[in-house]
Amino acid sequence: MSEFGGFIQDEVANDELDRIEAAYGPLAAAVRELVDATIRSTVPPEEAALALAEVEAVVKRLRAQQMPGPAGVRFNSEGRAWNWGNAVVGLRNAIAPPLEIVHVRSGLAHANVDLGAAYEGPPGLVHGGATALLLDHIMGETAAAAFTRVTFTGTLTMVYRRGTPLGPLRLDARIDREEGRKVWVVASIGDEEGPTVEAEGIFIIPRWAT
Numbered sequence: 001m002s003e004f005g006g007f008i009q010d011e012v013a014n015d016e017l018d019r020i021e022a023a024y025g026p027l028a029a030a031v032r033e034l035v036d037a038t039i040r041s042t043v044p045p046e047e048a049a050l051a052l053a054e055v056e057a058v059v060k061r062l063r064a065q066q067m068p069g070p071a072g073v074r075f076n077s078e079g080r081a082w083n084w085g086n087a088v089v090g091l092r093n094a095i096a097p098p099l100e101i102v103h104v105r106s107g108l109a110h111a112n113v114d115l116g117a118a119y120e121g122p123p124g125l126v127h128g129g130a131t132a133l134l135l136d137h138i139m140g141e142t143a144a145a146a147f148t149r150v151t152f153t154g155t156l157t158m159v160y161r162r163g164t165p166l167g168p169l170r171l172d173a174r175i176d177r178e179e180g181r182k183v184w185v186v187a188s189i190g191d192e193e194g195p196t197v198e199a200e201g202i203f204i205i206p207r208w209a210t
């Protein structure tokens with residue numbers, strides 16, 4: 001294994017990656033269910049205590065073999081890249097919705113997502129930090145121009161026009177302009193009535209990546 005700016009070359013074969021993802025993807029989906037069920041359950045406390053013992057047993061089973069730190073962003077020489085722990089798109093991260101981003105072309109992307117009880121801020125509405133999280137990520141991927149370059153968020157501005165209801169939402173992002181190592185991206189998240197949050201960001205191609 002070797003590392004470039006935190007991106008790790010890890011020669012796991014594609015068919016082995018498929019096997020791992022086929023097992024861990026559904027596991028993460030079940031943990032997302034667990035998060036939602038834990039928030040919304042109305043079973044008596046004694047029943048919750050029994051559930052705790054079962055969850056602790058599962059944690060123990062998974063802790064039997066662990067990576068020493070976070071999952072990182074990895075790639076192999078077969079052209080595959082994976083970021084299983086990513087907070088927005090990570091296949092193995094139950095905190096990630098996960099967002100499935102469609103890159104229409106370089107610099108233009110959208111995504112549909114359904115946010116449930118785990119993303120609540122004000123009653124019935126998405127937490128303002130959660131909308132910023134999702135927007136930051138889709139904007140970052142958009143700035144990266146179909147993964148042909150590395151970009152980091154430099155400045156992010158959010159305008160919250162109205163509350164974002166929990167439920168089905170759509171995100172849109174596009175590159176507005178570029179100048180040297182700076183890429184301006186505009187984006188929005190909203191429901192069927194239109195945008196609820198509009199964002200503008202300056203994404204920087206770091207000096208070390210040029």
Ligand SMILES: CCCCCCCC(=O)SCCNC(=O)CCNC(=O)[C@H](O)C(C)(C)COP(=O)(O)OP(=O)(O)OC[C@H]1O[C@@H](n2cnc3c(N)ncnc32)[C@H](O)[C@@H]1OP(=O)(O)O
Nearest residue numbers: 136137140141144152153154155180202204205206207208
């Ligand atoms: C595909 C993966 C998608 C990932 C999506 C998620 C996106 C993220 O959340 S990234 C994580 C959050 N962001 C960070 O942690 C970034 C932390 N900051 C840094 O690493 C650095 O400060 C970095 C990379 C932004 C800039 O560093 P560096 O390359 O040394 O910039 P530097 O040479 O000083 O400046 C280059 C240009 O950018 C401008 N610039 C630098 N920092 C900023 C900033 N924060 N905001 C606006 N402009 C900036 C400079 O003014 C300069 O402009 P000009 O060329 O006109 O003079």
